[in-house]
Amino acid sequence: MRNRWTDAEAGGSPLEECAYGSRLIGAEPTLVLHGGGNTSVKATVADVTGADVEVLHVKGSGHDLATIGTNGFAPLRLARLRELLGVPALSDPQMVNELRCALLDAAAPDPSVEALLHAMLPHRAVQHSHADAILSLTNLANGEDVIREVFGDEVVMVPYVMPGFDLAVACARLWPKRSHDGTVGMVLLNHGLFTFGDRTEEAYTRHIDLITRAEEYLAAHTGRTAPRPAPALPDVPRTELAALRRAVSGAAGHPMVVGRHTDEATAAFVARDDLAAVATRGPATPDHVIRTKRTALVGTDVEAYAADYDAYFGRNHTRRGTELNRLDPAPRVVLDPRLGMLTAGRRAKDSDIARDIYLHTMDVIAKAEELGGYQPASEAHIFDLEYWDLEQAKLRRAGAPPAFAGExxxxxxxxxxxxxxxxxxxxxxxxxxxxxxxxxxxxxxxxxxxxxxxxxxxxxxxxxxxxxxxxxxxxxxxxxxxxxxxxxxxxxxxxxxxxxxxxxxxxxxxxxxxxxxxxxxxxxxxxxxxxxxxxxxxxxxxxxxxxxxxxxxxxxxxxxxxxxxxxxxxxxxxxxxxxxxxxxxxxGLWTPEVIAERAASYGLTPDEYKRRNLLHIEVxxxxxxxxxxxxxxxxxxxxxxxxxxxxxxxxxxx
Structure with missing residues (x-):
């Protein structure tokens, strides 16, 4: 992967550099998609009293790395965050409240749920992505062994833990045992990559270097067998697509937009003999579940998919110890050997996000299968993320859908x-x-x-x-x-x-x-x-x-x-x-000439003609x-x- 850092564009302050490095990460679809990933930088600033305060500037929740500016970061009192890492337990609502209370600016965006993890790391600059290459290597039964083969002891490995307080505590526990002076990154299995440094440039350069090594490993160990050419997907009657959309909307309980995708990569993926097996194991990282659901629908039996989703909810809904409201059981990704891929969302933007994520998921699955078998995070972990209130809050922040959403x-x-x-x-x-x-x-x-x-x-x-x-x-x-x-x-x-x-x-x-x-x-x-x-x-x-x-x-x-x-x-x-x-x-029908002509036929001036109605208004x-x-x-x-x-x-x- 190309290192795109340019000092002339980076800006002068640590926060400006962090925003610049964030945009470089966000510009790479193989690293993050649609709001994924997060970054931070630690700095010392003067508060309103003039006292120097150590601050963690961390990406604001809901901001997109591809476009983030300095105002997209939440400034948090670092000392307070480190105190929070020492408490025995912290519920999600408590963590969100404590993070808001630690802000220096009440108008700042909500801090990333990974803020405590960024605070735990003893480096000034931190960058985190859900890189495809890392997911291909870690969504394997022997993912830890492969990561050691690729990176040796240069990275700390952490088993999958749901983001938030629990992940920060797990990393804090493992870091002193597994890190050393030569540690340049941290790999979270089934999740992604963290890199760090004294400056954002160093964190970014390490990120690109590790991704490049992962890509080189994949290039050397996959693609040895030429894929079977996939036939071009046929045209289908438009009513067939509309009928499928109606079924998806019925399962969702409201109208949905459904887009069809027939590109070459999609045609090759849906032609796989093992499509039903690999597409029903789970997402490349649990973070994607709120956009793609846990599995794709293979074929077009929406009713059966909804029944399977109900069973999935029934198996897992007591895990959290609180009453959960089942989300709609409609698929967000449909894979069919004749139709290609269809992605669904309440709006076209949501359908497009599901498309983008699953196009990358296809590549992750294909490479992982060549390396021994795609094995994503467990169903339980995926369920916890799907029904995690902090993830659902990202969607709720958009507010109630407008009246014609999905139509x-x-x-x-x-x-x-x-x-x-x-x-x-x-x-x-x-x-x-x-x-x-x-x-x-x-x-x-x-x-x-x-x-x-x-x-x-x-x-x-x-x-x-x-x-x-x-x-x-x-x-x-x-x-x-x-x-x-x-x-x-x-x-x-x-x-x-x-x-x-x-x-x-x-x-x-x-x-x-x-x-x-x-x-x-x-x-x-x-x-x-x-x-x-x-x-x-x-x-x-x-x-x-x-x-x-x-x-x-x-x-x-x-x-x-x-x-x-x-x-x-x-x-x-x-x-x-x-x-x-x-x-x-x-x-466009009414040119000045036509208006003058029609007005003359009524014996009126053009202005009189425009207001010749009973209310004397111009419509x-x-x-x-x-x-x-x-x-x-x-x-x-x-x-x-x-x-x-x-x-x-x-x-x-x-």
Missing amino acids: VALVTGAASGIGRACARALLAAGASVVGWDLHEAAETLSDSPEYLGQRVDVTDADAVGAALDAAVTRFGGLDIAVPSAGVFASGMPIAALDTDTWRRSMSVNTEAVAVLFREIHPLLALAPRGGRVALIASKNVPAPGPGAVAYSASKAAVTQLARVAALEWAADGIRVNVVHPDAVFDT ASADVANAVVRLCSDDFRATTGAQLPVDGGSDRVV
């Missing part, structure tokens, strides 16, 4: 105007959103993992099908559809109607929606909480105006399409409603988007076939 929405015409506003409003409400538009702006509407932007011609049935396939591969299915794409032809009386203009309006505004409805109906029928459609039509449906025949007729036709869909799809639990906006001028795209979000929420669970005006009130309709 997938498709918005057409997402590059501008009402479509863009709807896409943003649904994202804000927690949905994973697929945005379509001819314009490239649809692709960059958001950089959130919850958004997939696609350039799609909605009048091209093949393009629509391909885009839906990609959307379902990314998110697993579809819950909400907001057909918003539309064209507004320049005003012309019927007597001057251009045939191409008529056909273009019907093609985009009506026929494209009919094709979309045909394609999405099977997906909406599989939505975990029932499918929903909010069609963007127009006030021109109940109150057409002169000079807009193509637009008015096409919107009337698509409204009738939605009414029929409401009748036909209700039995599938799908709600179909229509929104009729009017005078929404922050859209914005956000107003329409808010109505769409509410229509798709449980507030309107008993409403289908409705037509809702968002127009400031029209005397021609009221």
Whole structure:
């Protein structure tokens, strides 16, 4: 592994160096993933009285090493931490309270649960990772022997102990017996690597050196047999993925996002003859259990997996001596020789984290199998970590999930105007959103993992099908559809109607929606909480105006399409409603020329035309988007076939 340290970028103070070294560790996915690992540095600072105080700056819980700055570290009174190491017992709540009480800054983040271990080590700088190479060597029946072969007596070895007070005490007990002047690291079996030094540069350099030696050992002892080429995984019907997502969501008790992964490494792993054996032994380190569950589901029998999880909970739930509430039994990783890997999460971000972790787990398993057999931590240790309140607290800190978490929405015409506003409003409400538009702006509407932007011609049935396939591969299915794409032809009386203009309006505004409805109906029928459609039509449906025949007729036709869909799809639990906006001028349909033209046809100025409604307000795209979000929420669970005006009130309709 390459040493990336550069003095010019490290900063001047010990804490700046620690933050820099932390980011170097965090930038290596084979070392830590998504908040894993922790680092620290000890320094002397002056407190508010001016007295010098020895302080441990340790990574704040929940901070990511890849992006951490100096404000991501918690400053703790080192003397107090060393006193805590001498108490006979400390419960998790007591430890958390004592760590908070030891802070110099009440506004600092919660200290890492490994803070006492960092305090115990007699070195100024400490770095800790869950390196793949170390996990490959320690997830073996003879892991201790292999570590001695690789590192000799340069590292202290510690058997697996759950992080926190117990681990710190175990290390404090073993350290004086096993360490010496030449000790440069500490290996925690089934867990990871600690290195240390007088400065962060030294701790980091030792970390890279030990990882490199582990990688060289793996390179020399694995890969001797060329892996059997894995066949490319086939395309599968999008409804098959949506049905699996529905089953996973049912087991979880709420909607879940499910992403499919068919990369070469995944194809090779799911083609293993021993897949069912190796994928059901446990995670590469117990820390991963809150993201991946203890085991993957091999195959697609979600019900059987949930039953197995219940049995696992039954075997272990009395271990802690306190009443535990069972977590949901839905799998987070599904492995199937035909489907590849599917990862599930309450949001796409969570699904992505499970994917990233398991991609590395595959490599750890494969190498460990070549070295004699993958043997992770025991089921009991994994259970303790999964139900450890301090780990669960990391997830709770994110707060309650938003209303549409786990649900997938498709918005057409997402590059501008009402479509863009709807896409943003649904994202804000927690949905994973697929945005379509001819314009490239649809692709960059958001950089959130919850958004997939696609350039799609909605009048091209093949393009629509391909885009839906990609959307379902990314998110697993579809819950909400907001057909918003539309064209507004320049005003012309019927007597001057251009045939191409008529056909273009019907093609985009009506026929494209009919094709979309045909394609999405099977997906909406599989939505975990029932499918929903909010069609963007127009006030021109109940109150057409002169000079807009193509637009008015096409919107009337698509409204009738939605009414029929409401009748036909209700039995599938799908709600179909229509929104009729009017005078929404922050859209691509309304150029200054069109506004002036329409205003003139009513004998109004452009400003008067914009506020010609009963409330004399200018209606914005956000107003329409808010109505769409509410229509798709449980507030309107008993409403289908409705037509809702968002127009400031029209005397021609009221």
